[in-house]
Amino acid sequence: MIATAERASKPYRSVQGSTLITHPDEAIAVIADSYSAARLDVYDSAADFSLRSNIIELPGLNIGYFRFGSPVRVAAPPPSCYVVCFAPTGGLDVTSGARSRIVTGNSGAVVFPGDITYFDHWEPGTELMSVRIEHKTLETKLAQMLGRSPDDPVRFRFELDLNKGACSSLSRVLRLLHAEATELGPLVHGPLTTTVLADLVTTALLTSHPHNYSEHLQQKSVALPSGSVRTARELIDYDPMAIGSVVDLATRVHSSVRALEEGFRRHLHTTPMNYLRHVRLDRAHQQLRSADPAENTVALIAQGWGFRHLGRFAQVYRSRFDELPSVTLAAAKS
Structure with a gap:
């Protein structure tokens, strides 16, 4: 039936x-x-x-x-x-x-x-x-x-x-x-x-x-020119929280992701996301140095710069600045 x-x-x-x-x-x-x-x-x-x-x-x-x-x-x-x-x-x-x-x-x-x-x-x-x-x-x-x-x-x-x-x-x-x-x-x-x-x-x-x-996708990507890499870097430096992903950054500079990544490796010896992470880490470091410990916490500042996992943030922060973020914040009051 x-x-x-x-x-x-x-x-x-x-x-x-x-x-x-x-x-x-x-x-x-x-x-x-x-x-x-x-x-x-x-x-x-x-x-x-x-x-x-x-x-x-x-x-x-x-x-x-x-x-x-x-x-x-x-x-x-x-x-x-x-x-x-x-x-x-x-x-x-x-x-x-x-x-x-x-x-x-x-x-x-x-x-x-x-x-x-x-x-x-x-x-x-x-x-x-x-x-x-x-x-x-x-x-x-x-x-x-x-x-x-x-x-x-x-x-x-x-x-x-x-x-x-x-x-x-x-x-x-x-x-x-x-x-x-x-x-x-x-x-x-x-x-x-x-x-x-x-x-x-x-x-x-x-x-x-x-x-x-x-x-076309399998063809070897041509690295982004230094001028375009500089533009991408300036976008990150100006507002690192406005960049959500490497795709977002590539779109803003009218590039493919592969060309952008190759350009960063060739001209800056890093990747776009590593550069973005370091800029955010530097901004968090600057804020921790000037913050009032009575009104701020490490977690609040870290999350404000896109670091959601506090333990991982403390690890990469210590690796870059040779001290824990809590130490930086505590020293800000002195």
Whole structure:
């Protein structure tokens, strides 16, 4: 028996961080949220239908986890974004246009706008993970890595071999996502960790899986000229707390991250983030020397300059200034 589900409003319940759905109509809504509007064919009695799912939103992407309790087939129109698919448990057929792939834990697929995608032979117990990445998120990251805006849309190879060559790095990232999605780990909570995790996913995909810009990314980077390095250094010196990451700094000086890092190594014999860390450390040192110990603490000053871990701050501070920050602060009153 084939039951075709159409989107409707049906109740569902959450179980241990995931969602347990017992009606095909509601499954359509969940699939649309994680992938795109779809048709769901259920090859069994609708009364026995179940879907366990979990969708985690990250900046610019989301992670979807799906496991059906009965045989199904899903047909989805072309997505408006990039979708990475793999199956931590079991396997199913993924077909997009003339391309087809048996998706397992070691063999995935990257779907992008253009063709209807079919998820077929989806048997009970098979887990599917989908990572949906927005156009802007992926192309912004690519522009940062290239040092320029891409001329054409990114076109990935459809077949994804997760245990071969550079793709083994992407495999480790996807398995991390699987653990976080199924166990609701700490990386999927809070703006700082979710931003870092989203950046890790897009970076791993662009550097590990072949696409039409892969050769450009693999080319040896030309170091940033000394004048541009000086501009980057002046930006750090003027307001070190305004620079959040090496990507942020590279964007401000219209450079790729690799060219910026190579320029700092060649002209300053350090990296951008090491230079930023030293400037922040120097500013913390200056403030500790002039602060009133009755109104300030080491923790307060350290956190004001971006050092969240007090023990690590004390360690690097002592290494640079040959005394603990508490000693510097205590001496300020004399």
